[in-house]
Amino acid sequence: MYSEKVMDHFRNPRNVGVLDNADGIGEEGNPVCGDMMTFYIKVKDDRLEDIKFQTFGCGSAIAVSSMISEMAMGKTLDEAMKITNKDVAEELGGLPKNKLHCSNLGADALHRAIENYRKDVKVEPKAKRPEKPADSAAHCHCPYCGEEFDCKDSHVEMCQNRPASE
Amino acid sequence: MKTIYLDHAAGTPVDDKVVDGMIPYLKGYFGNPQSIHVYGEEAKGAIEAAREVMADLISADPGEIYFTANGTESNNIAIKGIAHAAKKKGSHIVVSAIEHQSVLHSVKSLVKEGFSVTHVPVDKHGVVSLEDVKKAMVDETILVSIMHANSEVGTIEPIGEIAKVAKERGAIFHTDAVSAVGNIPVDVNKLGVDSLSLSGSQFYGPKGAAALYLKKGTRIVPFIDGGIQEDGRRPGTENVPGIVGLGLAARLAKDEMADRAKHLTVLRDALISGLTSKIDHIYLTGHPEKRLPGHASFVVEFIEGEAMLLSLSMEGVCVASGSACTSKALKASHVLEAMKVETALAQGSIVFSFGMMNTMEDVDYVLEVFPPIIERLRKMSPLYTKYLKEGKK
Numbered sequence: 001m002y003s004e005k006v007m008d009h010f011r012n013p014r015n016v017g018v019l020d021n022a023d024g025i026g027e028e029g030n031p032v033c034g035d036m037m038t039f040y041i042k043v044k045d046d047r048l049e050d051i052k053f054q055t056f057g058c059g060s061a062i063a064v065s066s067m068i069s070e071m072a073m074g075k076t077l078d079e080a081m082k083i084t085n086k087d088v089a090e091e092l093g094g095l096p097k098n099k100l101h102c103s104n105l106g107a108d109a110l111h112r113a114i115e116n117y118r119k120d121v122k123v124e125p126k127a128k129r130p131e132k133p134a135d136s137a138a139h140c141h142c143p144y145c146g147e148e149f150d151c152k153d154s155h156v157e158m159c160q161n162r163p164a165s166e
Numbered sequence: 167m168k169t170i171y172l173d174h175a176a177g178t179p180v181d182d183k184v185v186d187g188m189i190p191y192l193k194g195y196f197g198n199p200q201s202i203h204v205y206g207e208e209a210k211g212a213i214e215a216a217r218e219v220m221a222d223l224i225s226a227d228p229g230e231i232y233f234t235a236n237g238t239e240s241n242n243i244a245i246k247g248i249a250h251a252a253k254k255k256g257s258h259i260v261v262s263a264i265e266h267q268s269v270l271h272s273v274k275s276l277v278k279e280g281f282s283v284t285h286v287p288v289d290k291h292g293v294v295s296l297e298d299v300k301k302a303m304v305d306e307t308i309l310v311s312i313m314h315a316n317s318e319v320g321t322i323e324p325i326g327e328i329a330k331v332a333k334e335r336g337a338i339f340h341t342d343a344v345s346a347v348g349n350i351p352v353d354v355n356k357l358g359v360d361s362l363s364l365s366g367s368q369f370y371g372p373k374g375a376a377a378l379y380l381k382k383g384t385r386i387v388p389f390i391d392g393g394i395q396e397d398g399r400r401p402g403t404e405n406v407p408g409i410v411g412l413g414l415a416a417r418l419a420k421d422e423m424a425d426r427a428k429h430l431t432v433l434r435d436a437l438i439s440g441l442t443s444k445i446d447h448i449y450l451t452g453h454p455e456k457r458l459p460g461h462a463s464f465v466v467e468f469i470e471g472e473a474m475l476l477s478l479s480m481e482g483v484c485v486a487s488g489s490a491c492t493s494k495a496l497k498a499s500h501v502l503e504a505m506k507v508e509t510a511l512a513q514g515s516i517v518f519s520f521g522m523m524n525t526m527e528d529v530d531y532v533l534e535v536f537p538p539i540i541e542r543l544r545k546m547s548p549l550y551t552k553y554l555k556e557g558k559k
Contacts, residue, residue, distance in 0.1 A: 010476060016546045031510035031549060034470065034490035034498065038548040054548040056513075058472035058491030062546065099491075 026112030216413025
């Protein structure tokens, strides 16, 4: 189901942990939906000097978190903000279509940590399940039923398989 | 690396004796059972012999057994067929909230046609309450369908009592007994059911061979149009090698059931007691006693099921999970939801189901490799860190 690279990152995730004196913290998802990621960053001269993450989630969610931490390490904040969900999925050698939402969560959690640092104010964790990749590819896949739909439409809202609490 | 298969609730291996018995019907006796020459007669004879053995396993009459391809098909034929045949009498159906999707989705289709349905809740152990079935039934109720044993949490339902309630109110009673038949004693007369689904792939028979029991006089409208096979209730050329295999598996199940149950219960109980003593914040799901002999299911707090499943697979252990991430719809198990397991906790579902090839060495191996997996995954869980820091979940 998963590429060799996904399994490698799942088996040996890079940069797992907590930064005690983090300059920014970003959290995405919630355990009710199934995945939750927290990113911690240290910033020096506008660059990501250190990144740590913690993930409650599936194999894909853990691999995505690890991959993003590697991709963003040492980059300027602007460069890191440009990392898209698609970049992460591609770097991992692809993800099963119903797991693409994990890459959304990972990139969003990192971006949220950077926003947190830049605003120098605590950003409240936002519990949400992303519907569309940031780069708005032509087609999205519903995280609940896996069906392909036009990203402009709100299939996720209509999907009969979504949890009642959504 | 040794591979340990602990996913028998999803499907059992085919017994060697069953394979040996099927081979002649793949190689030599390949005739169509409806043909009236020697090849056809041989195939027909084999099917009828299998029907007798299958009937014997559940104390039915051979004329009440209809061969199908799988449990899903049996459930579809029963639910839709019975509902359509009885619709002049009423249009209300009662099912439990923890039924297999083949039952739930069959009912969903019927609702689109104008039928109505009531989903009966279960308690925290996954047991259907008799009182709730009584409350759910109305004058219009034509069919009640409650599963015999749940494949995800292993709970065995009080089918005899529920069937009695359904029959007293004039409804037809169907049970999806796919996880039960071949693993625990099932007697259709003692249970008082009108209809029952079973599948050979759950008791060391081949995939693609299953059956539906329909008590004499139970009317159904078949949804496959075709010839006269299986009395027209399930037309189509019969899967002769599969049916032969199903019959052989049924005979073995009847002869060996008590010994199998003894062996599986020992392994199951050793795993349950070992894991609950070695790991904190792990909870058995399903009924503590009224459960399938080889079935041990848990929820593990602060981590997610697929991550556990993949980690165990890397150690050579094959298991299942009802977490959202293991279902294509990305929804946590409807069974755990019905049992009111907290949604975040339900994400940490893990299911071990033993078979006859498993040994105590397998249990010991799981007890050795699983706790470090939990420790590793919890180390990267923000929820566990929060719990350790704040003392709250």
